[in-house]
Amino acid sequence: MFKVAILKFPGTNCDEDVHHVLKNILSIDSEIVWYKRFSINDWDAIVIPGGFSYGDWLRAGAIASRTPAIEELINARDREIPVLGICNGFQILVEAGLLPGALLSNENGRFVCRWVRTYVERPRGPWLSLVEEGQEVHMPVAHGEGRYYIDEENYRNILLRSPIIRYAKGDNPNGSIYDIAGVASENGLILGLMPHPERASESVLVFRNFRSDGRIIFESLVYSLKRGW
């Protein structure tokens, strides 16, 4: 059996939500791990959930990305252990240089909590193994600093070779460049995204006219851990 770590920093607040989905919806063995006690050896995959690590002081994710726990994550990359960063988790991965680009304050300066339609390009790796090219995925966002930015050169050279999650036309909630909602390492082992798949994993939570599509990310992980990716 495999085990998934849910990495918790001071101020992380979606840890219990991710734990609920992994444990009760997908029957995955998982544990919330306090950042001081985190070591890579015990885990088959790692989720960094959303929240406001260190209260977003300085910049979202900036302080968490300088903790020893992140050095462990760099080991995770080298050992090819899947890592998923959701919302603040995405911000931490970007701050740590594990994913390219930057996340800036939303274009209108306000926090935004709403459901959006996204679609996936070049699905690859353990988090997207069940997703088809171009597939539409519905999830909610909730963030104040989610405007993705990357320069054109890196966009062409790095991102266009890797899996990308984009907001559907008209659904970009924050002014992200190229409508980017999430990016991954080229092999798809490290995925970061602003929308919350754990909030879209049960039909009872779904907003009118949307679907509980976020679940496919966790289902992909189960599938991939069993059969490879």
Added chain:
Amino acid sequence: MPLDKDEIKEIKKILGREPTVEELAMFEAQWSEHCSYKSSRLLLKLLPTEGKHVIIGPGRDAPAVEIFKNWVVVFKIESHNHPSAVDPYNGAATGVGGIVRDILSLGAKPIALLDMLYMGNPRNSHANWLIRGIVKGISDYGNRIGIPTVAGDTWFDDVFNSQPLVNVACVGLAKFDKVILSSPRPRDLIVIMGNTTGRDGLLGSSFASKPLAEDVDKDIGAVQVGDPLTEKLLIDVIQILVDKGVVKYIKDLGGGGLTTAICETASDYNLGVVIYLDKLHTRQSLTPLELLVSESQERMLLVVDPEKIEDLAEVLNEYDVLYSVIGYFTDDGLIKIFYNNVKVAEVPARELANPRPIRRESKPSLDVLKGLKPLYKLPPESSYEEAIVKVLTSPNVASKRWIYEQYDHEVGIRTLIKPGYGDAAVLRLLDGSRRGIAVKGDANPRYTYLDPFNGAANAVAECFRNLVAVGSKPLAIVDQLNAGNPEKPEHFWYFEMMIKGVAWIAEELKLPVVGGKVSFYNEDHTGKQIKPTATIVGVGKVYDVSKITGFDFKEDGSYIAVIGVTYPELGGSEYLSRVYGIEEGEIPKPRPSSEIRNGRFVYKSIKLGFVKTVHDVSLGGLVSTLMEMAIAGRIGFEVDIDRVFARGVQRIDEILFSETQARYIVEVENKYLNKFLELADKLGARVSIVGRVRDIPNIVFLKNSKILAKLDLANIINLYNRVLEEEIEGGI
């Protein structure tokens, strides 16, 4: 309010000597209106506080009510009106922090926040600054601590331009056997954990217990500054401490700071305390007086058995939470404060905690005559289409999306009915069952201004209907009464009438008022009081979350029914105010027996699956209710107003816009239409089938089968969703 001469005399009598400066500051903090309820205490006794589910009523930091077997709901409301008038961002943020810590004091897990905001005209530049600051303060703080802000109430009115009302509520859940119910005993240790103590919020409660000064900015030192990260850590560690059984008693350091927390705990349990102020962890060097009355946020008092102090230290160190052991309880009933081995204060706990209540004089002001004025000379009716659009685009009616999208209303993955789609928020327990809890906050400042007794009663009734409309059984309420200066009889009268109105209808509806808060001195520097406002927050229990109902119309062809009788009650209505600028007349009568009868019918219809959409009728009458259902469902309707069952109505606008209480609009599951009508007969509820949901691009009001008003649905949706953003963002 600084102490007056009589109070100082009284203090000398209690002590039998001249007080020290530290003692005087302690009395000033604790005897402030905010902490001691001295003007309101006698009247608060009128409220019905008991019920078979009530486990803890008023008195502790928060009340607790049994909602299901072995589950209790802990909920409370609080105002941060004065701080928000001076520093809207920090004032509103720390209001959220304070109410959350009240819930934590019983060991409950906070699962939802509500904000009831009564603010100025967005096109007034000062009010606009306040609105943005208040919403951002709640957003930044609430989002960071990971508690969803799921519901609330919003009102815009020039009267709140310089003194807004910021009422916030928090709802928590706890297992019955984990609720902190034990008592402190002599020799138990007193621990302060959380934030460092600094020089912010000095005598903040005293500042909140007097009118705003003309130059309010100089009171900035009395406003506290929030630190949501520390608050989040407090939330996390308290769950752990409660699970491990490490603490005996928890109390928030809120208004009155250390002084209030210590003296209320000691007084409640007939204990004394010895405190060493120099042991407290601080941000800067403070005098003993400042240490005693600072209202620095995110601090809590823990009572710990000396044997468990190491278990406590282990948890707090692991989670990087600061703490200091500052003293212990004794059995002599005296509060003894030391600083560097010098005794700076020694006062009896009970006398400090409980100043003598003051019986305030009360007398109606001439303003109330506006609420008695008969409306027999109403202006002639204008274009209905124009009037409908005007009411719907009133910031009080239009979508509050600009506000609630700034709140994370989904964190915790409990929120089933989300803002803008139902009369109340519904959260699941997330314990593997289908059970849930409904919450909502309500007020109508115009009603309570015109008629405080009936207006306050209507706020309770609206809250009751909102809870019923989503399919829950109303369980209990808390109230926040926002009033003017209690020293002015014509201000105090409003408070007295509001509390009597709440007490009366709560008794009628069998809804215990398990807790609440009073805010006085809500007047501007000219002495003009704001519209006195009674804010009610209620909780209801949901047995099966798969049966809850939102207010979005669902299906082409289904029948639309109005439940309840419509009376010509336009007094104090949104329609008169918005279309004609009239704010007078008799407000709608509270109708408790109809509320019970119709509420029972709606509740049963939902449970039996006879209806799929429910919306209570309130602000803006039948028109705004129907339109909101169409807008949320993105589907049209056709309704014939001749079919609305009404009594005494002489004008068409009375049917369209009357705000008569005890009414609902429902979308019927057509195959159950007969059963639905039979049930109505059996329960004595008056039902009129007024039209159908239609998959057409219009909403249509008919009279005598002729079109009275026809509006383009897409256009209406656009207006309804955008108007508030335009008022606020384009408002300067």
